[in-house]
Amino acid sequence: MSQALSLRIxxxxxxxxxxxxxxxxxxxxxxxxxxxxxxxxxxxLVGTAAVVLTRNTVDSVGHRTVPAIIDSQxxxxxLADADRxxxxxxxSGGVEVGGPRQQYQRDIGLVTSELEQxxxxxxxGSEGSAVLQRVxxxxxxxxxxxxxxxxxxxVGYPVGATYLRTASRLMHDPKTGILVDVDALDxxxxxxxxxxxxxxxxxxxxxxxxxxVALGMLAMLMYTQGFLRERFRxxxxxxxxxxxxxxxxxxxxLAVQAAVTYVNVEQAQLHAFxxxxxxxxxxxxxxxxxxxxxxxxxxxxxxxxxxxAFKAETKQLVDKPLTDAMIEAAASGNVGFxxxxxxxxxxxxxxxxxxxxxKALRAFQQFLxxxxxxxxxxxxxxxxxxxxxxxxxxxxxGAAFADMDTWLGEAIGIVxxxxxxxxxTAGPxxxxxxGVPLTAAVIAVLVFWGLSQRRAEYRA
Numbered sequence: 001m002s003q004a005l006s007l008r009i010x011x012x013x014x015x016x017x018x019x020x021x022x023x024x025x026x027x028x029x030x031x032x033x034x035x036x037x038x039x040x041x042x043x044x045l046v047g048t049a050a051v052v053l054t055r056n057t058v059d060s061v062g063h064r065t066v067p068a069i070i071d072s073q074x075x076x077x078x079l080a081d082a083d084r085x086x087x088x089x090x091x092s093g094g095v096e097v098g099g100p101r102q103q104y105q106r107d108i109g110l111v112t113s114e115l116e117q118x119x120x121x122x123x124x125g126s127e128g129s130a131v132l133q134r135v136x137x138x139x140x141x142x143x144x145x146x147x148x149x150x151x152x153x154x155v156g157y158p159v160g161a162t163y164l165r166t167a168s169r170l171m172h173d174p175k176t177g178i179l180v181d182v183d184a185l186d187x188x189x190x191x192x193x194x195x196x197x198x199x200x201x202x203x204x205x206x207x208x209x210x211x212x213v214a215l216g217m218l219a220m221l222m223y224t225q226g227f228l229r230e231r232f233r234x235x236x237x238x239x240x241x242x243x244x245x246x247x248x249x250x251x252x253x254l255a256v257q258a259a260v261t262y263v264n265v266e267q268a269q270l271h272a273f274x275x276x277x278x279x280x281x282x283x284x285x286x287x288x289x290x291x292x293x294x295x296x297x298x299x300x301x302x303x304x305x306x307x308x309a310f311k312a313e314t315k316q317l318v319d320k321p322l323t324d325a326m327i328e329a330a331a332s333g334n335v336g337f338x339x340x341x342x343x344x345x346x347x348x349x350x351x352x353x354x355x356x357x358x359k360a361l362r363a364f365q366q367f368l369x370x371x372x373x374x375x376x377x378x379x380x381x382x383x384x385x386x387x388x389x390x391x392x393x394x395x396x397x398g399a400a401f402a403d404m405d406t407w408l409g410e411a412i413g414i415v416x417x418x419x420x421x422x423x424x425t426a427g428p429x430x431x432x433x434x435g436v437p438l439t440a441a442v443i444a445v446l447v448f449w450g451l452s453q454r455r456a457e458y459r460a
Contacts, residue, residue: 044437050206062423073280082107084291239450264426363404
């Protein structure tokens with residue numbers, strides 16, 4: 001009986017699993033410091049990656065690939081003008097009428113320098129280099145044919161016209177011509193531009209990663225502030241609050257930069273570049289058309305191929321006969337025709353751009369009107385037709401063409417200026433390369449400093 005009474009009565013929780021020991025406050029503070037430091041490191045890494053990827057893509061697109069595309073258009077334009085000037089020089093009999101010979105020489109010199117520039121901007125590797133070498137070799141062959149044609153023409157040998165037609169075929173042949181190679185280079189660079197534009201998605205992905213880390217870090221800092229308030233009965237920890245403010249400022253700064261980049265890249269790529277490319281094409285087509293008219297006159301009634309090329313080229317500029325009413329409507333924004341000039345008028349948005357495009361359109365209308373007079377006159381008065389075609393006075397074809405070329409050049413300059421300004425603004429500042437990791441490091445230090453003071457209270 002006494003033994004029974006001496007038995008210990010078991011406690012209510014005996015036999016149940018032991019409760020885990022509560023983690024001490026100093027340990028929790030140390031863990032929070034480590035977690036914030038790790039998050040800050042991730043923030044610095046992902047944020048810097050987003051900045052660097054964005055800048056590299058903007059620089060590559062704006063300072064290499066797009067300039068390479070424009071280089072190919074400049075080469076096309078200079079070659080087309082050289083062919084036009086060679087035809088005009090031949091048509092004048094070698095006499096310097098308005099300087100076609102000097103213009104031809106300037107064009108060939110420009111082609112040489114533009115080929116060198118294109119080699120520097122080449123962003124498509126060996127394939128682009130091979131095209132440039134092929135163009136250079138064909139240009140050498142072309143200039144030899146032109147010089148031979150000019151030499152025969154100056155002494156009155158009809159065979160000179162044959163050499164000139166051969167040179168023009170070398171320039172314009174739809175399969176093996178020089179301009180076909182130049183256009184192939186343009187396509188290669190445009191394909192590369194598409195790939196590089198796709199790289200912006202990688203930068204956007206890195207930026208999204210930055211904000212995921214920033215949100216996690218913000219939640220961590222808010223938890224830390226709440227933990228300190230609960231354990232230490234303090235309403236706020238100034239250093240943790242300062243770290244939180246810095247985090248918000250960093251995220252806001254990158255958001256502003258991302259918005260600036262997006263707006264300017266959209267302005268440059270979706271608006272300015274397309275119009276810039278179209279204007280260069282329009283200018284080259286106008287030069288080709290003018291050259292084909294001269295070649296038609298040189299052919300003395302056997303220039304059907306040149307006449308057809310002239311029609312095709314002018315139709316790419318404007319697809320139907322122009323009237324004054326159509327031009328007035330286009331100036332007001334109601335473009336009732338198609339073609340490269342129509343595309344420019346529909347898209348024109350920069351100050352002075354629409355005015356330049358309308359003036360180019362009026363000059364084009366006059367060019368076509370005088371062209372018809374030249375063609376009618378050539379049947380009965382070839383010398384008069386030649387004078388009208390080469391003349392640079394009022395009512396002559398040379399003057400109308402010069403006006404059109406001038407205003408197209410004016411529009412190109414306006415659009416190029418806005419493109420360059422947008423690209424210059426789009427790229428993130430170099431200061432962000434150091435600013436992002438430095439800010440992340442300061443956040444980690446502030447949190448460590450703020451929490452270390454609380455840990456010190458326990459050691460005391």
